[in-house]
Amino acid sequence: MKQKWMVLFLLALLSxxxxxxxxxxxxxxxxxxxxxxxPAYYETWKGIMDQLKKEGLVEPLVSISLVxxxxxxxKLSEMAHRFALAKMDVVVTIGTSATIAAxxxxxxxxxxxxxxxxxxxxxxxxxxxxxxxxxxxASSGVSMPKVLNYLQEFxxxxxxxxxxxxxxxxxxLQLHALQKALADSHVKVVPVIISREExxxxxxxxxxxxxxxxxxxxxxxxxxxxxxxxxxxxxxxxITITHRDDLVDRGVxxxxxxxxxxxxxxxxxxxxxxxxxxxxxxxxxGYLSRFDLKLNxxxxxxGGFRPSPSFMKSVTKLVx
Amino acid sequence: xxxxxxxxxxxxRFQALISGILLISTAAISIMIGINERAMxxxxxxxxxxxxxxxxxxxxQDPLIMKDYVQLDGIINEANKDEDxxxxxxxxxxGKTLTSQYASINYRLPRVKTLLSGLxxxxxxxxxxxxxxxxxxxxxxxxxIMAGTDVLGKVSIGMSEYMIxxxxxxxxxxxxxLNLTAMFTLxxxxxxxxKRIIFNPITELVQATSRLARGDLTTKVVASGGGEIxxxxxxxxxxxxxxxxxxxELLEAQEELVRKEKLAILGQLSxxxxxxxxxxxGVMSNAVYYLKMVLxxxxxxxxxxxxxxxxxxxxxxxxxxxxxxxxxxKPPQRQSLAAKELVxxxxxxxxxxxxxxxTVDIPEALPSLNVDPPQMGxxxxxxxxxxxxxxxxxxxxxIAARFAGAGIAPAKPGCLExxxxxxxxxxxxxDTGTGISPENREKLFQxxxxxxxxxxxxxxxxxxxxxxANGGRIEVESEPGHETTFTVxxxxxxx
Numbered sequence: 001m002k003q004k005w006m007v008l009f010l011l012a013l014l015s016x017x018x019x020x021x022x023x024x025x026x027x028x029x030x031x032x033x034x035x036x037x038x039p040a041y042y043e044t045w046k047g048i049m050d051q052l053k054k055e056g057l058v059e060p061l062v063s064i065s066l067v068x069x070x071x072x073x074x075k076l077s078e079m080a081h082r083f084a085l086a087k088m089d090v091v092v093t094i095g096t097s098a099t100i101a102a103x104x105x106x107x108x109x110x111x112x113x114x115x116x117x118x119x120x121x122x123x124x125x126x127x128x129x130x131x132x133x134x135x136x137x138a139s140s141g142v143s144m145p146k147v148l149n150y151l152q153e154f155x156x157x158x159x160x161x162x163x164x165x166x167x168x169x170x171x172x173l174q175l176h177a178l179q180k181a182l183a184d185s186h187v188k189v190v191p192v193i194i195s196r197e198e199x200x201x202x203x204x205x206x207x208x209x210x211x212x213x214x215x216x217x218x219x220x221x222x223x224x225x226x227x228x229x230x231x232x233x234x235x236x237x238x239i240t241i242t243h244r245d246d247l248v249d250r251g252v253x254x255x256x257x258x259x260x261x262x263x264x265x266x267x268x269x270x271x272x273x274x275x276x277x278x279x280x281x282x283x284x285x286g287y288l289s290r291f292d293l294k295l296n297x298x299x300x301x302x303g304g305f306r307p308s309p310s311f312m313k314s315v316t317k318l319v320x
Numbered sequence: 321x322x323x324x325x326x327x328x329x330x331x332x333r334f335q336a337l338i339s340g341i342l343l344i345s346t347a348a349i350s351i352m353i354g355i356n357e358r359a360m361x362x363x364x365x366x367x368x369x370x371x372x373x374x375x376x377x378x379x380x381q382d383p384l385i386m387k388d389y390v391q392l393d394g395i396i397n398e399a400n401k402d403e404d405x406x407x408x409x410x411x412x413x414x415g416k417t418l419t420s421q422y423a424s425i426n427y428r429l430p431r432v433k434t435l436l437s438g439l440x441x442x443x444x445x446x447x448x449x450x451x452x453x454x455x456x457x458x459x460x461x462x463x464x465i466m467a468g469t470d471v472l473g474k475v476s477i478g479m480s481e482y483m484i485x486x487x488x489x490x491x492x493x494x495x496x497x498l499n500l501t502a503m504f505t506l507x508x509x510x511x512x513x514x515k516r517i518i519f520n521p522i523t524e525l526v527q528a529t530s531r532l533a534r535g536d537l538t539t540k541v542v543a544s545g546g547g548e549i550x551x552x553x554x555x556x557x558x559x560x561x562x563x564x565x566x567x568x569e570l571l572e573a574q575e576e577l578v579r580k581e582k583l584a585i586l587g588q589l590s591x592x593x594x595x596x597x598x599x600x601x602g603v604m605s606n607a608v609y610y611l612k613m614v615l616x617x618x619x620x621x622x623x624x625x626x627x628x629x630x631x632x633x634x635x636x637x638x639x640x641x642x643x644x645x646x647x648x649x650k651p652p653q654r655q656s657l658a659a660k661e662l663v664x665x666x667x668x669x670x671x672x673x674x675x676x677x678x679t680v681d682i683p684e685a686l687p688s689l690n691v692d693p694p695q696m697g698x699x700x701x702x703x704x705x706x707x708x709x710x711x712x713x714x715x716x717x718x719i720a721a722r723f724a725g726a727g728i729a730p731a732k733p734g735c736l737e738x739x740x741x742x743x744x745x746x747x748x749x750x751d752t753g754t755g756i757s758p759e760n761r762e763k764l765f766q767x768x769x770x771x772x773x774x775x776x777x778x779x780x781x782x783x784x785x786x787x788x789a790n791g792g793r794i795e796v797e798s799e800p801g802h803e804t805t806f807t808v809x810x811x812x813x814x815x
Contacts, residue, residue, distance in 0.1 A: 159442060166394030175390055188442075191390070191420040193397045203427050210441040 028057075028275050030064045031088040033079055033102050035095030036071040036220045040246040040260040044094050044115045044140075047264020048271065055272045062275075069098065071220045073167070080105040090274050092267070093137075096122050096170040096218075103135055110274045113137030114267030115260055117170040117218055117243075118177070119285055128285045136274070138266035138286040140258040142243045144174075144181040147256040150293060151213060151241055152187075153311050154254060161190045161211040163229065165219035174217040174243070200225045204232045213239035216247055226250050234303040248294040249319055253305065255294035262288055292316045331511070331519045338507055346499035350492045357491055361484040365404055369461035369479040372399055376475045377465045380410055384418075384465060384472045393423035399477065400426040406458055407449055407478040413471050421445045425452075431482070449478065457481035521545040525556055537564035583767055590778075591647035594640040601640065605633045635774060645698070645782045646767070652692035652790045656813050659686050659721040659745055662693065666700035667719075675714025682721040687812040689745055695786045696810065702779050703749040703806045709772065710753030710804065718750040724809055743814060744792070748807040755800035764796060783808075 032048075034041050045066070052062065065086075069076035080102040083091050090110045093099040099113040103124055111134055116122060118141050125131035151157055162178055164171040179189050192207050192214075194200055200221070207214070214233050216222050222229065223244070230251035233240045241254040248255030266286040273283050295307065296319040307315075376399055383391040396408040396419050409417050409424045417424070424445055426432060435455045436448060443451075452458060458478045465472040521543040531539045539560050541553045608630045615622060660682045672678055689696070707717050724744040756764070763769045765784045770777030780794075787794050791811045798804040 164390075166390065166397060172390050191393060191422065193393050193420070193423040195394075195397055199428060202430065202433075203422060206427050206433055206436070207422060 027060050028062045028089040029086070030062055030271070030275075031083040031086065031091045032064060032066040033076070033083065033091065033093045033098045034066065034068040035076065035093075035098040036223075037068060038095070038220065038223050038246070039250075040223075040244060041094045041115060043246065043260035044264035044267070047261040047266075048092065048094075048114060048268040049264075050261075051265045051268020052271065055268075057272065057275065069101075073097070073101070076101045077105070084109070090271055092271060096124075096173075097168060099124055099135075099137070100169060103133075107134055109134065110280045111135045111137075112267060112271045112274055112280070115140045115263050117141050118173045121173045121176070122169050125285060128287075130284065131281050134280050136270050136280040136283040136285060138263050138270060138288075140243075140260065140263045141287065142256050142258055142291050144177040146291070147241070147243060148178075148181055148185075148187070150256055150311075150314070151239070151254065153314070154307055155212070155239055155305075157187055157212040157239065159188050159190055159211040160213045160215055161192045161207050162215045162217060163192050163194055163219065163222050164217045165194055165221050167195075168219050170218040171222070174215075178215060194219065194221050197221050197225055200228055201232070204229060208232050208236045208238050211238060213241055216240060216242040216244065216252055218244055223247065226252065230299060234299055237303050237305070239303075239305070240299070245292065245294070248296050248317075251296060251299055253296050253299045253303065255292070255296075257292045257294055258288045259292060294319060330522065331515065334514060334519075335507065335511055338510055339503070342499070342503040342507065346496065346503065349499065350495050353495060354488050354492055357488055358484060361487060362481070365479050365481070365484060366459070366461065368402075368404065369459075369477050370463070372402070372405070373461045373463035373475045373477045376408065376410070376477070377463045380465050380475065381467055381472065384410070384412075385467065389418055389420070392418055393420050396475075397423040400424070401428065402426075403429060404479055404483050405477055406432065406452055406456065406480040406482075409445065409449070409476050410465070410473055411476065412473045417445050418473065419445075421448060425449075429480075431456075452478065457485070517545065518549060521549045521553060525552065528556065528560070532560055532563070537567055586767060587647040590643035594643040594647065598637065598640050598644075601633055601636050605630070605637070608633060639776055642776065642778045642782060646778045646785070649782075649785045649789050650695075652695055652786075654690050654692055654790065656688040657691060657693045657696070658688050659747055662689065662691075662696055662700060663719050663721070663747065665693075666697050666704055669697070669701050670704045670708065672704075672708060672717070673714065676708055676711055677714075677716050679716065679718045680720075681718065683723075686721055686723055686745055687743060687814075690811050690813045691790045691792070692786075695790060696808075699783045699786050699808060700747065700749070702783050703808070706779070706806070707749050707751035707753070707804075710751045715752035716750075717752075719747070720750075721745060721747045723812075742791075743812040744809050745812045746807050746809050748805050750803055750805040752803045755802055755804050756796070756798040757800050761796060761798060765794075 032045065034045065052058070065083075065088075067079045069079055076098060080091075080098075083102065084105045088106075088109055090112055091102055091106055093102045093111065093113045094115050096116045096118075099111070099116050099119075100122060102111055113119065113124065113135060114137055116124065116137060116139050119125045119131075119135075119137065119139055120128065124135055125133070151160075160178070160182070162175045164175045166172065175189075175191055179191075182189050190207070190211055192203060194203060214229065216226065216229065223246075226247050227250060230240050230253070234253070239254065240252045241256075242248065242252045243255065243257055244252075245255060245257035245259055248257065266288065270283055270286060274280060293315050294317045295312075295315045298320065299305075300307065376395055379395050380392055383389070383395070392410050396410060399405060399408045400423070403426075405426055406429065407425050408419075410419050411417050421444070425448055432452070435452050439448065439451050458480050460476050460478050462474050462476045464474045521541070524541050524543040528539045528541045537560065540557050543553060545553055608626055612623075612626050612630075615626070618626075660680075663680055663682060667678065667680075704717070704719075711717070722745070724746045726743055760769075760771065765780055766777075767781045768777040784794055787808055787810070793809050795807045795809065796804070797807070
């Protein structure tokens with residue numbers, strides 16, 4: 001009680017002497033910008049928070065403003081602009097779209113991104129070792145050739161549909177990566193553009209019978225409609241595969257995933273470094289060293305898929 | 321009513337005609353509107369396709385230069401949200417398609433799935449487009465993608481005519497529905513209006529004609545109607561009435577003819593029988609006269625019997641005389657005769673009992689009659705005798721005469737109606753006897769009808785014939801139990 005009165009007294013004294021109130025506060029302002037309500041993003045955010053807590057960066061030392069654009073690009077720009085005006089000590093972005101929007105608005109403050117699939121191809125950083133600008137962060141990228149190796153090991157696939165959403169950078173980059181990886185193989189990539197939720201069913205009605213496997217890219221619409229997509233594909237014994245950890249939990253058959261929580265922890269480390277005075281350009285972009293090979297057994301049973309024993313040995317996580 | 325009759329009826333034909341005209345006009349209107357709407361929608365669709373293709377061509381310049389095919393997919397995918405577009409592709413100058421199948425084809429249209437049924441699962445985009453073009457009316461709008469003077473590629477948009485056809489179908493359905501409703505309403509109104517105005521009266525006329533043809537002469541049409549239909553109904557009713565009147569006249573004439581024929585036969589028979597009997601009776605009369613003369617001192621009984629024979633011979637002679645009069649009416653020898661004189665002579669010929677009081681009321685200034693005196697004397701005598709016989713207990717016998725004015729002479733066979741008028745004098749004989757019952761009055765002038773014990777029923781028939789031969793007529797008025805008046809109306813000399 002005594003201490004509290006002492007603090008109040010000191011604050012009153014500082015005000016009387018004309019010292020600005022902001023200078024009296026030692027806390028750091030962290031603005032967090034999330035692209036959508038994707039569960040993976042919240043998982044990432046959980047990782048970030050845990051890492052900050054581990055480093056002792058909790059209130060009142062830090063003040064955190066978390067905003068979510070809920071998939072709206074205009075809203076995203078407006079929120080990024082508001083963070084720019086608020087002169088945050090660090091702006092944290094979760095998701096590629098959020099990162100691109102924030103990077104456009106904020107160049108004079110550190111920006112730490114998390115769960116960005118390919119920061120270089122997205123144009124956020126110049127190199128992985130050094131961003132060359134005010135950004136650093138942790139990527140959720142996985143190696144597409146590795147993904148395809150696992151897929152071929154699971155089953156012989158000739159036609160692979162890639163569900164993507166135009167305008168969502170992550171989603172488009174994943175399509176590009178798959179096209180590049182399969183350019184010289186006998187597997188044909190069939191891009192399936194999905195720009196609205198209501199298009200999912202009519203499109204899949206024609207796509208599912210024409211392909212052997214479906215890749216679910218990091219699209220907000222794909223994420224929302226995952227159960228419908230998996231259901232339609234599984235009924236036709238078509239393999240569903242993704243790099244998104246949470247989508248496997250929600251039904252996708254196969255996943256070669258970067259754990260979003262771990263990506264969040266990695267991003268948390270970068271935030272701590274920045275708050276301690278580190279220059280973002282000198283902090284290299286973080287990647288997870290290990291990926292999970294996840295298999296959704298429920299979907300496997302429903303579709304009558306029988307993975308080989310050798311494949312099962314490689315599986316690191318089974319979703320029951 | 322049988323099918324054929326229904327088909328032949330005016331109302332059926334009228335209804336069929338109205339329906340036919342309305343159907344043909346509906347079909348013609350639908351076709352014209354369909355053609356016009358199609359042309360208009362086609363122009364709109366074509367111009368829409370052109371505008372859209374130009375816009376896509378502009379947007380596609382940079383991605384094409386950058387070879388960003390995912391972005392090209394995004395652009396044409398947006399264009400494919402229009403339901404008039406069934407596909408949109410971007411090709412390089414060599415004709416290679418740069419856009420992907422699921423971005424290029426408008427799979428949002430539910431019918432696309434049906435159009436592509438049967439296609440191999442790994443069909444490439446050109447095959448898919450070809451399959452669509454085979455099954456649906458599509459026209460392609462192409463616009464080059466230019467960068468300055470360089471051609472980077474081209475945008476081709478497949479505009480489907482499906483929606484145009486759907487719109488036309490919808491329009492035609494509306495028109496048909498509207499017109500059919502109007503047609504049925506108008507048809508029903510016309511049918512009921514014409515049924516009321518024309519068909520009902522005609523049907524009734526047809527039925528009435530049929531009844532008339534079957535011989536029902538009381539047929540009359542009571543249907544309402546105006547104009548020509550009213551005239552037709554009135555004419556029909558007039559015709560039916562005339563037909564009835566003429567028919568009854570004909571029947572009467574026929575009856576008269578039959579009656580006359582019978583009378584002629586009766587006359588012939590009476591003539592020959594009377595002639596044959598008159599001679600023996602004459603001989604018998606002469607014989608009685610002789611016997612009376614030679615037996616002048618015979619006893620009283622013999623004289624009485626002779627008198628009885630004499631009276632019976634006289635009765636027989638009178639009957640024969642009546643028969644002969646009936647058989648042969650002599651042509652009248654007309655001459656001027658005062659009514660008073662005629663009455664006087666007639667009364668003189670009759671024996672009037674004492675209990676009968678005779679009154680004669682004949683004005684002085686009465687025009688003279690133009691008749692055959694003996695024939696009319698016979699008529700009047702007959703009336704007076706009948707009157708006296710009708711009053712066995714006595715009574716009053718009134719004989720009167722009066723000027724009856726001008727009139728038309730009774731029609732005679734061979735004479736036209738409307739002959740020049742002439743003057744008449746009426747002489748009436750009234751008794752205060754028992755009167756004549758209405759049924760007997762009708763038969764008074766029929767041959768062989770009599771209520772007397774000593775008569776053969778030819779007296780009044782002969783009277784009627786004689787009066788008719790003299791250009792007159794007889795009328796009878798009687799009140800049973802009171803009095804009876806026989807009136808003879810006879811032509812007079814012109815004043």
